[in-house]
Amino acid sequence: MNGSVKKHGPTWRYRIDLGPDPLTGKRRQLTKGGYRTKREAQNACNEALENARRGQLVRTSRKTVTEFMEDWITSRKLDMKPSAWRGYRDYLDAYVLPTVGTTPLQDLDTIRLNLLYVHLLEQGRRKVDRDAQMHAFYLAEIAAGHEPKAKALAEAGGVTYDAGRKALIRYQRGQTPRQHDGGLAPKTVRNVHVMLHGALADAVRWNLLQRNPATDARPPRVRRRSHAIWSTDELRRFVEHARSDHHAALWLLVCTTGLRRSELAGLRRADLDLANGRLTSGETRVVVGGQATDSDGKSDDSRRTLALDPVTVDALREFLVRWDELKQEFGHNGQHLFCHPDGRPIHPDTITEWFARLSWEAGLPPIRLHDVRHSYATAALRAGVPVKVVSERLGHSSVSFTQDTYMHVIPGMDEHAAQVAATAILGPQTISVTTAVTIGAESPLT
Known part of the structure; x- marks a missing residue:
């Protein structure tokens, strides 16, 4: 590998020989000019040679952000979970490429990324709010004295009949769409930043950029x-209201374990070891592009x-008796624990729909199905279960994540800690330590 410097008109340029292409065997050269003096060109040539020897040579390229991102997202399809890959693909198509897609990749700097984030926060929403469209149609039909139909709602919102039917149920219960302005939520913009940071880090590894401009960018808090x-x-x-439901065991399970929706939908019959009172959660069932698909879990x-x-x-033993009866009756070979009578796996969105209906029938405050997981964690912590145990049962990546997520919803724990520590150091106080220690000591559901 060598280089040379030559005068080219009024300026100087360098050319380095990179050796043959390892795939095609063709000769590879890099030329760059525009230097005012021979010394400048020689210094630049020496730097380029050193970078080339280290495998860090960044060649001048007019490849655009769109061209690079298309290569990058395609290359990540094999090592990313389908749901995560679909999310990144949507972020690119909706928020990144329409705004900076024509920018040369090597011109994408930190300032431009910060301006992109501001733009997304203020006017980045591009997706049509179909829920708002359907709700406006619903109100217009009511005002006109008509009874709204699911099919008409679906046509008004440009969605499937099933989505229109679910929307009709929500509106009849008094649930209204969330109001959105023209900008994206800070969390969404931060997710876009995380994606870009990872993509541009790969651009550095691929010798397309000298440094990652997203490293110094400032996404919204x-x-x-x-x-x-x-x-x-x-x-x-x-739990009492859901006792008569066919999937009563599912609802009890989510309340006493805090399993995620994807974990509930992905459970197999073989995951239960009721003789030893154990359940193994591994396979999941997630939604990718509206379609349910099996996956291998959120993380290790x-x-x-x-x-x-x-x-x-x-409750699970009783449920399995009926599960075996239906399997024999329909003659299916399905292994999903919670499934339709004919063995077909349940779509995760269907579990959410069933939960909303049951909680509404029970007259309970409306919360998300995932909030039952938060409710379980809060109840367990208030009952005195160590945070490390709660973290492990929830499948969190670290205890600190569990603390950051849940400790702020337990205002009594800090007072409890203060009383116990002070009593240990100073001796019995006027406030009974026994009372403090037994706060919420009963099982969350007994």
Whole structure:
């Protein structure tokens, strides 16, 4: 590998020989000019040679952000989970490429990324709010004295009949769409930043960029979200109301373990070891582009074995009796634990729809199905379960994540810690330590 410097008109340029292409065997050269003096050209040539020897040579390229991103997202299809890949693909198509797609990749700097984030926050929303469209049609039909139909709602919103039917149920219950302005939520913009940071880090590895401009970019700060949760009394009311439901065991399981929706939908019959009161959560069922597909779990930490309480074990035993009867009746070979009578796996969105209906029938405050997971964690922590145990049962990646997520919703724990520590150091105080220690000591659902 060598280089040379030559005068080219009024300026100087260098040319380095990179050796043959390892795939085609063709000769490869790099030429760059525009230097005012021979010394400048020689210094640049020496730097380029050193970078080439280290495998860090960045060649001048007019490849655009769109061209690079298309290569990058295609290259990531094999190593990313389908749901994550679909999310990144949507971010690119909706938010990144329409704004900076024509920019040469090597011109994409930190300032331009910061301006992109500001643009997305202020006017980045490009997706049509179909829920708002359907709700406006629903109100117009009511005002005209007509009874809205699911098919008409679906046509008004440009969605499937099933989506129109679910929207009609929501509106009849008094649920209205969330109001959106023209900008994206800070969390979405930050997700876009995370994607870009990873993509541009690969651009550096591929010798397309000298450094990653996203490293010094400033995505918006995301405020901590307060979770809407049910109290232990409300959890009991839900379990009692769902007792007559065919999938009563599913609802009890989510309330006593905090399993994610994808984990519930992905459970197999073989995942249960009721003789030892254990459940292994590994395979999941997720939604990608509206379609349900099996996956291998959110992370390695999400694969775990959970102990089950006796009430949940008994409910699952009863459920399995009916599960075996239906399997024999329909003659299916399905292995999903929670499935349709003919063995077909349940779509995760269907579980969400069933949960919304049951909680509404029970007269409970409306929360998301995922908020039952938060409710379980809060109840367990208030009952005195160590945070490390709660973290492991939830399948979190670290104890600190569990603390950051849930400690702020337990205002009594700090006071409890203060009382116990002070009593240990100073001796008995006027406030009974026994009372403080037994706060919420009962099981969350008993």
